[in-house]
Amino acid sequence: MLRHWPKVLNRRYSSHPASTGMIRSLTIADLYAKYHAKEPISMVTxxxxxxxxxxxxxxxxxxxxGDSLATCALGYDSTNQIGLEEFRYHVQAVCRAPGPAFVLVxxxxxxxxxSIQQGIETAIAFMKSSARVGGVKIEVGSPVGQGExxxxxxxxxxAAELCSRGIPVMGHVGLTPQRAHFLSGFKVQGSKSAKDAAAIYHTAQQLQDIGCFSVLLECVPHKVSSYITQRLSVPTIGIGAGLGxxxxxxxxxxxxxxxxxxxxKLxxxxxxxxxxxxxxxxxxxxxxxxxxxxxxxKNGFKIKDDIWAEFLEHVNAGPRNE
Known part of the structure; x- marks a missing residue:
């Protein structure tokens, strides 16, 4: 199991932080250890x-x-309404909580x-928000159009640009909430068309090929998500995607x-x-x-009798005559 590492950091390299009592965070290698051991990975917002x-x-x-904080914690009508700086503020708050979990943003x-440049700068800003941030998650759609x-x-x-720069990326396919309008609502993806299901599969493959360390599958039929998982060599995380x-x-x-x-339902x-x-x-x-x-x-605080008496003497004494 992954719960038996040393509880504090040990300095082994010149650039590694000295031991400060900080609990060791999980790394991508640790997640892969669970993946190869066929131990399910648990993730929560x-x-x-x-x-x-x-x-x-x-x-x-x-x-x-997750950007779901916009609707679940901040009262927005849509996850698309939250601004970058407001979101980053919450990233920093989450990272202050001690514990070994891998933090994904x-x-x-x-x-x-x-632009690609804007995306790179955003990812860098998140990675610099805290040493606890281990990577970013990006919602990715299937190819648009047909034929040539x-x-x-x-x-x-x-995602490819970020991976090429050493920024860990989890790709998010299937239902991508940020594109809900484009998808005509929050609907299961790949259940009505074999072509759509195949597009999700091919996108997941592309995310693996460009260097994403994991792929998240949202609202994908469990047979499709299981098929994708069996053919990828990176961990898949599901939400509304079944047990496979x-x-x-x-x-x-x-x-x-x-x-x-x-x-x-999911x-x-x-x-x-x-x-x-x-x-x-x-x-x-x-x-x-x-x-x-x-x-x-039970809830109050007491004052010593002599101090109380002295207090009364002070407040009850009349103004002095000069």
């Missing part, structure tokens, strides 16, 4: 220091700072579409039931944190209304 602490303490292999909408007019997806070109992949990822707010909304609600939290805060509000909280003996 986190949006701030608290949720990252929960994910780290739970022992997840990968913590994804989404490339949010608008941070790489203008078919064009390679722009994001695939960007090498690992799973879910949105933390779905797992915990943080919101009153129903979770999507997720599983393991708790109801929303209802529990509301109930606990309601108890607090009622205790305040009924003056049950605070309790002076």
């Amino acid at each position: 986190a949006y701030d220091f608290i949720t990252a602490n929960w994910a780290q303490s739970a022992g997840c292999d990968v913590v994804l700072v 989404d490339m949010p909408f608008g941070s790489f579409e203008s 007019s078919q064009k390679q997806d722009y994001s695939l070109q960007l 992949v090498n690992g799973q990822v879910l949105v933390q707010s779905d797992i915990l039931g943080m919101t009153p909304h129903a979770v999507p 997720a599983h609600k393991y708790g109801d944190l929303n209802s529990e939290s509301i109930g606990l805060i309601k108890r607090y509000a009622n205790d305040v209304s009924e003056q049950k909280f605070p309790d002076n003996n």
